[in-house]
Amino acid sequence: MDPISERLRARHPQRIDLSLDRMKALCAALGDPQHRLPPVIHVAGTNGKGSTVALIRAIAEAAGLSVHAYTSPHLVRFNERIRLAGRLIEDEALSAVLDRIETAASDCGGEATVFESTTAAAFLAMSETPADLAIIEVGLGGVLDATNVIERPLLSVITPVDYDHAEFLGTDLAMIASEKAGVLKAGAPAVIGRQREEAMKAIERRATDVRARLTVLGVDFDAWAERGGLAFQTADLFMDLPAPALAGAHQIDNAAVAVAAALELDLPEAAIAEGLKDVRWPARLQRITAGPYGEAARAADAELWLDGGHNPHAGRALAAFLADRQARAPRPLALICGTLANKDQGGFFEALKDTGATVFTVGFDGAAAEPGALAAVARGHGLGATPAGSVSDALDMALRFGAGRVAICGSLYLAGEVLGASRETWPT
Numbered sequence: 057m058d059p060i061s062e063r064l065r066a067r068h069p070q071r072i073d074l075s076l077d078r079m080k081a082l083c084a085a086l087g088d089p090q091h092r093l094p095p096v097i098h099v100a101g102t103n104g105k106g107s108t109v110a111l112i113r114a115i116a117e118a119a120g121l122s123v124h125a126y127t128s129p130h131l132v133r134f135n136e137r138i139r140l141a142g143r144l145i146e147d148e149a150l151s152a153v154l155d156r157i158e159t160a161a162s163d164c165g166g167e168a169t170v171f172e173s174t175t176a177a178a179f180l181a182m183s184e185t186p187a188d189l190a191i192i193e194v195g196l197g198g199v200l201d202a203t204n205v206i207e208r209p210l211l212s213v214i215t216p217v218d219y220d221h222a223e224f225l226g227t228d229l230a231m232i233a234s235e236k237a238g239v240l241k242a243g244a245p246a247v248i249g250r251q252r253e254e255a256m257k258a259i260e261r262r263a264t265d266v267r268a269r270l271t272v273l274g275v276d277f278d279a280w281a282e283r284g285g286l287a288f289q290t291a292d293l294f295m296d297l298p299a300p301a302l303a304g305a306h307q308i309d310n311a312a313v314a315v316a317a318a319l320e321l322d323l324p325e326a327a328i329a330e331g332l333k334d335v336r337w338p339a340r341l342q343r344i345t346a347g348p349y350g351e352a353a354r355a356a357d358a359e360l361w362l363d364g365g366h367n368p369h370a371g372r373a374l375a376a377f378l379a380d381r382q383a384r385a386p387r388p389l390a391l392i393c394g395t396l397a398n399k400d401q402g403g404f405f406e407a408l409k410d411t412g413a414t415v416f417t418v419g420f421d422g423a424a425a426e427p428g429a430l431a432a433v434a435r436g437h438g439l440g441a442t443p444a445g446s447v448s449d450a451l452d453m454a455l456r457f458g459a460g461r462v463a464i465c466g467s468l469y470l471a472g473e474v475l476g477a478s479r480e481t482w483p484t
Contacts, residue, residue, distance in 0.1 A: 089183035101215025111314035115331030199238030237262035279312030347478025364468035371407030387460030
């Protein structure tokens with residue numbers, strides 16, 4: 057664990073407590089930095105938030121804008137969560153701003169959670185660093201998420217809404233969508249990713265209540281893969297763009313949402329094209345070729361992929377990606393999987409059951425599912441599964457058994473440990 061994460065765990069409650077009262081009091085004690093940010097794009101949703109943030113940021117930076125970004129969770133270093141004018145916040149600056157957060161929390165008599173403290177730290181650092189744009193990713197939900205003290209974003213974005221964090225958001229998709237739609241604000245336009253019908257109805261109800269103009273994927277604009285690129289179309293515009301640099305067919309929709317957001321910002325087509333080509337977002341179907349794991353795979357002439365998706369929707373995206381790779385070049389397939397104990401493991405493996413993969417289950421630092429129990433869940437969904445002591449052990453077993461294509465998957469925390477094993481692969 058990096059030193060900043062250790063500090064936060066030691067000094068702040070680890071609980072998730074959806075409420076805005078503590079966050080509002082903390083921000084007030086800091087002089088309300090959330091009101092002094094550059095124009096904000098506020099991004100909510102269940103899947104694709106991080107990729108969409110990365111895509112919008114890449115396009116905006118290609119247009120010459122200076123961009124802040126706040127995302128979560130981090131993979132290797134806590135600094136990844138706060139990007140100031142294009143650069144990860146430095147250790148010294150992050151430590152100093154956290155000192156100020158702790159003093160303010162003490163002064164207002166509150167005990168802020170880790171996420172509230174880090175969100176306030178991001179707002180404070182961003183308010184004191186010049187930039188043209190700030191892209192803020194919701195942590196969990198929307199209405200009561202700590203980021204939702206932002207009162208008037210320039211633009212709201214909602215990526216696909218699906219089931220996740222059931223212990224906090226429940227299992228009613230319409231209610232989940234209503235919670236996510238809390239980022240919609242009066243007078244601020246919003247770009248909406250492709251949604252199931254019940255989720256879209258809930259989003260539309262919130263938009264009507266606050267009089268937010270919606271631009272919806274599949275209704276007001278659309279995009280599809282064509283001749284190795286991305287075709288994007290509205291009622292009066294067609295663009296022939298490069299495919300996004302992020303792997304997976306699901307990134308077409310994420311890219312479409314980012315392009316629609318860029319058009320709301322009046323960014324030029326040339327910048328949109330450049331941003332799609334240049335975007336980077338680690339642990340989202342990332343090809344691993346460096347570090348101990350990448351070197352072991354290369355020595356065995358095997359592909360190694362890393363994906364942090366951890367719910368059924370993400371499992372379906374991974375399955376589609378692997379099916380496409382297998383159709384192009386069939387190879388024995390293995391999954392190295394670790395999940396948090398509170399995730400929908402059955403739904404995740406159900407999405408992957410038709411891949412024909414051999415599964416090796418692993419644990420990781422934190423509240424991970426026990427590998428033996430996780431393997432039993434995988435077997436219950438028709439997958440051959442064996443628990444392993446570590447990622448290294450699992451990869452060694454997979455390669456010895458002849459796997460030519462291996463995907464490490466199931467958790468961003470597991471992905472972070474994989475990337476953390478070699479500085480060459482660290483996010484920058």
